[in-house]
Amino acid sequence: MDKPKVDMNRLFHALGDPTRRAILDRLSIAPASVSQLAGPLAITLTAVKQHLEILEAGGLVHTEKVGRVRTCRIEPAGFDALEQWIATHRTELEKRFDRLGQFLLDEEDD
Amino acid sequence: MDKPKVDMNRLFHALGDPTRRAILDRLSIAPASVSQLAGPLAITLTAVKQHLEILEAGGLVHTEKVGRVRTCRIEPAGFDALEQWIATHRTELEKRFDRLGQFLLDEEDD
Numbered sequence: 364m365d366k367p368k369v370d371m372n373r374l375f376h377a378l379g380d381p382t383r384r385a386i387l388d389r390l391s392i393a394p395a396s397v398s399q400l401a402g403p404l405a406i407t408l409t410a411v412k413q414h415l416e417i418l419e420a421g422g423l424v425h426t427e428k429v430g431r432v433r434t435c436r437i438e439p440a441g442f443d444a445l446e447q448w449i450a451t452h453r454t455e456l457e458k459r460f461d462r463l464g465q466f467l468l469d470e471e472d473d
Numbered sequence: 474m475d476k477p478k479v480d481m482n483r484l485f486h487a488l489g490d491p492t493r494r495a496i497l498d499r500l501s502i503a504p505a506s507v508s509q510l511a512g513p514l515a516i517t518l519t520a521v522k523q524h525l526e527i528l529e530a531g532g533l534v535h536t537e538k539v540g541r542v543r544t545c546r547i548e549p550a551g552f553d554a555l556e557q558w559i560a561t562h563r564t565e566l567e568k569r570f571d572r573l574g575q576f577l578l579d580e581e582d583d
Contacts, residue, residue, distance in 0.1 A: 372491055379489030381482055391562045442559055449552055449559075452501045 369422035369444035377421030377441070382406065383414045387423060387437065394436035479532035479554035487531030487551070492516065493524050497533060497547065504546035 377383055386400055401411045415435060418424035423441035426433050487493055496510055511521045525545060528534035533551035536543050 371494075375485075375488050375490075375494065378485050384481075384485065387562060437562070442562060445555070446559055449556055452497060452547070452552060 369440050370420070371444065371448065373417075374421040374423065374441050374444055377417045377423055378445075380414070380417075382410075383418055386411070386414055386418060386435075390424060390435060390437045394434050397433050397435065400435065479550050480530070481554065481558065483527075484531040484533065484551050484554055487527045487533055488555075490524070490527075492520075493528055496521070496524055496528060496545075500534060500545055500547045504544050507543050507545065510545065 382404060385404060389395060389400060389403070397408055397411050397415070400415075401408050404411065415424060415426055419426060419438075421441055422438055422444060424435055425438040426435045428434075492514060495514060499505060499510060499513070507518055507521050507525070510525075511518050514521070525534060525536055529536060529548075531551055532548055532554060534545055535548040536545045538544075
């Protein structure tokens with residue numbers, strides 16, 4: 364199965380809201396139904412569903428309706444994409460430090 | 474020197490905007506002045522400064538004014554905090570898979 368493609372704008376938009384990050388905290392421990400998510404957050408089911416749609420669009424959550432219950436779980440694709448994004452920026456930073464190190468060594472040789 | 478403490482709300486807010494992520498892309502390659510950042514982004518100096526304030530508050534950028542020029546560079550603290558946030562969620566996920574694996578093994582033994 365192909366890994367879902369993650370839209371970075373949607374991913375970062377999804378992560379920008381504290382309620383949505385609270386939903387991720389909760390789902391990291393175990394999958395949950397929409398009403399199980401709504402309870403501790405003290406928000407309406409409608410609000411939870413809207414947040415879940417945004418989290419799904421960002422590749423961070425997967426939901427599946429079986430009968431009358433929608434079960435929500437973490438979708439690793441978004442986390443993978445986020446790690447990749449950090450790694451790319453880290454690589455550039457490290458390359459820069461390597462160039463600086465080489466420059467200082469070259470200076471020393473003169 | 475102590476590592477700057479990162480406010481996760483501010484960090485994720487800072488990352489939520491595509492122009493601010495474009496600034497991070499640019500600064501990952503090399504430090505830049507405010508006007509060097511403004512040019513390719515085709516936005517005003519005032520807009521860049523506002524984005525930089527938000528990026529600084531999120532622990533992602535450090536700026537320093539020397540004479541009349543403000544130089545901007547990547548601040549690793551925000552990237553460290555983001556990696557830590559992912560790691561925490563990954564750990565929970567992995568623990569969950571471990572429990573699932575153990576559960577399946579226990580089932581097999583029966």
